[in-house]
Every structure is written in structure tokens, then in C-alpha cells.
Amino acid sequence: MILLVIGLILLGVFGIRFRKDRRRLSNGVYLLLGVIFTGVWLLGSGVHGDLPVVLAGLLVALSPLLVLVLAGLLIANGVQMVRREGLRIANLLSMGLGVALLIPYVLLAAALFTDNLWIVVLLASVTMVISYVGFVFVAFLFYSLFYGALPYRAGMDAIVVHGSGLLGSRVPPLLASRLDRAIQVYRAEVAAGRHPLIVTSGGKGSDESISEAAAMAGYLAERGIPADSVVLEDRSTTTRENLLYTRELLGQRGASTRMVLVTSNFHILRTAILARGLGLDAEVTGARTAFYYLPSAILREFAAILVANKWVNAIACVILFALPLLAVIASRDLSGSG
Template sequence: MLLVVGLVLLGVFLLRFRKDRRRLSNGVFLLLGLAFTGVWLIGSGAKGDLPVVLAGLLVLLSPLLVLVLAGLLIVNGGQMIRREGLRVANLLPLGLGVALLVPYVLLGVAIFTRDIWVVVILASVTMAVSYIGFLFASFLLYSLFYGSLPYRPGMDAIVVHGAGLIGARVPPLLASRLDRAIEVYRAELAAGRTPLLIASGGKGSDEAVSEAAAMAGYLIEHGVPADSVVLEDRSTTTRENLLYTKQLLGERGESTRMVLVTSNFHILRTAILARRLDLDAEVTGARTAFYYLPSAILREFAAVVIAYKWINVIACLALTALPVLALVLTRDMPHHYGD
């Protein structure tokens, strides 16, 4: 039965992926399909009491793994603050690491006080954390899958998203995006196409020139013909990058089929946003420094959760209400263990 459920879920994933690969729900079906199929594989190859032993080990190791993850996030948060400065975005790994410790603190209080309401609060928090954790696992898995897909030539425009300047200088993060855009441009040339290369990004208050101008200079210096480079220098967000680029291409009478070039941690959210804006676009990513990835991925995930905030709020409220509802339905239960 587990195998049937797993294969059905994977089949749904493949159908939805063929229709449109830019959906977060694809990751949900992929994760569930792999989970059911994996459990079936473990169970089918096990003999005797091994499945029970494996399940027991999983139960025992899960809390330890969460504690290890919390410790790694706290360490990474400290590293981000040292390297990038004390900013809200850089506090995300540290904050999540501390948040993962909250259920264990509540569990300790519940054991110490033996109060059933503390247990209910713990269960409610755990339900919400588990839901967010499942979404994050789906997001991370599908981001890795989407990012590993090979680039398919056939685009009319290559759009490079800005990532901030240091004065007028292109920093490493933005340079990696531009280098990836040049690779894509050359792949299109090899396929017999001559796409436009659009540098997209406005001017920040601490920047000497617009991101688009600095990016265009970098592209031309690295061998891209000047007449193939177009500037979009008004945008300040990813959403504006996409909308202004679509408008720019429409004004030029060009096809709006495009590939969006960004950092690897940013590809899935960009793809989801492009789909929501009804753009004919795919996304490819450039590599990012490893130390920067945890914080960046968490920011991307938080932005996706906020984008679908009402669905997630309703789901969390429903799940956190379940333990309270269970206690109300069994209100004759004693308020302290052992009574």
C-alpha cells in the first residue's frame, strides 16, 4: 500500500511538473512521494523486527538531529553577523536555531510541572513547527531539484537580476550572476540565436551608479557586444525586475520569452513569482558562497511563506487547535500526571 501511495504521488508530481515546473506544490508532492516510497523500500528489505528497530532509532535520533540543526544554525548566524554585519536578515539563522530549541524547553517544563496544559501548549507548538518544517523541506528539496535542471536554449531575452553594488563596483555575488548570464548567452549563440541580454537593477541610495549600468559595463568588458545589452534601471525589487523587463520588451516589440538569471538560492522564489505574474520565463542560478546559503535560503523561504500567508496562517491555526480540541473532548482527564 505504501508503494502504491508513493508511486501515485510521484506520478502526480511528474504530471504537474510537465505542465508547469514553477510551482512550490511540486515540491510537496515530490517529498511525499519519496517519503512513502522510501519507507516501503526500507520495510520491504527488512526482516523480522528490523522495521520496528529502524522506527525506534528514527524516533530517538530525530530530536538529536533537530538539536544538531539548531546548533549549526546558531553558529551560522554568528558567522553571518561577523562577515556581513548586524542586520535583520543576518539574524534569521540565529533566530531559527533558538526557535528550534523552544519545544525542548517546553518539554522540560512539562516534565517538571506535570501540568497537562503545558503539554497541550507543547503539542500545539510542535504541530505548527512540524508544518513549517515540512514546507521548508519541500521548498529546499524542490529548490535543489529545480536548480539542477540543465539550461535549455531557446530564449529571446536573458535577464540578469541585480544584487547590490559596492559604490560603483560589482561585488562577487553579482559577478557570479553575470558570469552565469554570459554562459547562457554563449549557449544561445551556439544554438544559432542572438538574444538580448538585459541588465536589471536600479540605483540604491548608497550606490554611485545604477546596478544596471555597472552590470552592463561588466558584460561588455567580458565580451558581450554592446548592441546586445539593454538596461532596465528602475527596479528595486524582484517583482519590479520582472514587470519593468516585460514592459521594456513589449515597447521594443520583442517576444517576452525569457530566462531569468539570479543566484541559486533565489531561483525557486523567482520562478514562482514569474508564474504568478503570468510571464513566459524560466530561471537559472549562479553559485553562491557556502557560508551565505543558510541565511539566504531562509530569507527566500520566509518570503514564500509570506506570499501565501493566508493559506499558511489557516493551516497553522487548524493544527495548533487540534491538541486543545483533544483536551476539551477529554475534559475528564486529570490536570496533572499521576492523579
């Protein structure tokens, strides 16, 4: 019963925080913990005898196999990304994570062959850190999916489309999907009697012949969007600059800065968190992305989230890494004093 109480409390905290502001990663932590505690209670509430023990043993036995399968899939996706998108650091993230998941098994094999206590301690330390990062990643992914499934809040004054790079002067498929989603939102608003602006946001890269904003505006014009409904923000090079320059641009026009940000589905939560940090009255809606592209893209987003909160995560990892070592030292001191 205690598991149910804890789960309901965590879900209640999530509900309160979500109602106050849905654009927080910590919402995902409370939601995931609440679901885990409540789910464990539900699984065990109608079960008697040795079945819970059998299920727990089965889970422990299968976990290493599942991790190995996941590592293999991530490495395979990394190879596919390199073949399709080229050899770049960003495209190696899924492969790198797959290799990292194999490290505890390498350490375990070394510990078994050498019978060395300190290798076992190192294995425990690495496992603690990986478990922490893994939990935060699951919370991030779980809440990203939850946030992305939320219905669009109608009635925004501006629809901001974030750039993602051009192919010369051509709009590539990733950016086209964002623009198509913006057109859907725009037409729904017009059908409801409203007339929002569409802001195309993106500067000119060194390998691009025109700004992203201009290319995006051309794409919209070809699909029947009136020119007086489109505003170009053609200075930005990052998502943060997209948001800041757009707020400035709308303020200069005397328009309200209440906006919906249109980006790819893998990018929605980080964009929402960033918008919240800048104090913007903005929500985010996502466009579909090619499936093969998602693992690396999601990992890039997660890495950016970790970096944005680097000190909290670094302190947590250091503490967790040190715990097994401190436990060994403490046990030796106790046995020595006894």
C-alpha cells in the same frame, strides 16, 4: 503494498503537474510525499522480524539529537553571518531559527519539572506548528534543489540578469556570479546561431553612485559582450519590478518576451513562482553562491514564500495549534459523560 501505491500515485500527480508547469511550490510537496511513501515501502519491503521496530526506535531516539545539532549549526552560521555581513535582521534568520528549534525542549523540560498538563498541551501545539513549517520548508528546499538541477532550456530571446546591490559603483561577488552565469548562457546561445539580448535589471540605490543596470552593463562590456546585445532596465528595486519593467522594455522594442532569468541559486524557485504568477514565459537558471551565505539566504526566500501565502499558512498553523487543546477537551468530556 499500500504505501507503494500511495507513493506512486503522488509521484504520478507530481509528474503531470510538473509537465504542465514546473514553476509551482506544490510540485515539491507532491514530490516529497511521493518519495517518502515510496522510500518507506522500499526500506520495509525486504525487512522481516523486529528490525523495522528497531529502526523506528532508533530514529525516534536520534531525532532530538539531530534537531539539537541542527539548532547549533544554525546558531553558529548566524554568528558567522553577523561577523561577515554585519548586524542586520536578514543576517539573524539562521540564528533565530536555531533558537526557535530549542523552544520545544524548553517546554518539555518545564513540563517534566512542573508536571503540568497544560504545558504538555502547549508543547504538543508548538510541536505541531513547527512540524508543519518544517515539512513545508523541506519541500521548498527539496524542490529548489531539484528545479536548480534541471538543464537550461535553450532558445530564449532574452537573458535577464537580476541585480542584487552594488558596492558604490562596483559589482560585488554575488552579482558578479550572476553576470558570469549570464555570459555562459549568452555564449552558448551565440554558438548555436542565436542572438539573444542580455537585460541588466536594477535601479539606483540611495548608497549607490550609478544604477545596478549600468554597472552590470560595464561588467559585461569588459568581458567582451557587444554593446548592441545589452539592454538596460534601470528603474526596478524589487524582483517583481525587475520582471514587470523587463516585459515592458522588451515589448517596446518589439522583441519576444520569452526569457531566461538569471539569479542566485537560492533565489531561483521564488523567482520562477513569481514569474508564473505574472504570466511570463520565463524559466530561471541559478548562479553559485558562497556556502556560508546560503542558510540565511534560503531562509529569507522561504520566509518570503510563507508571507506570499500567508492566509493559507496562518489557517493551517491555527488549526494545528488548536488540535491538542481540542483533543484534551474532547477526552475530558467523554470521560465525564462516561
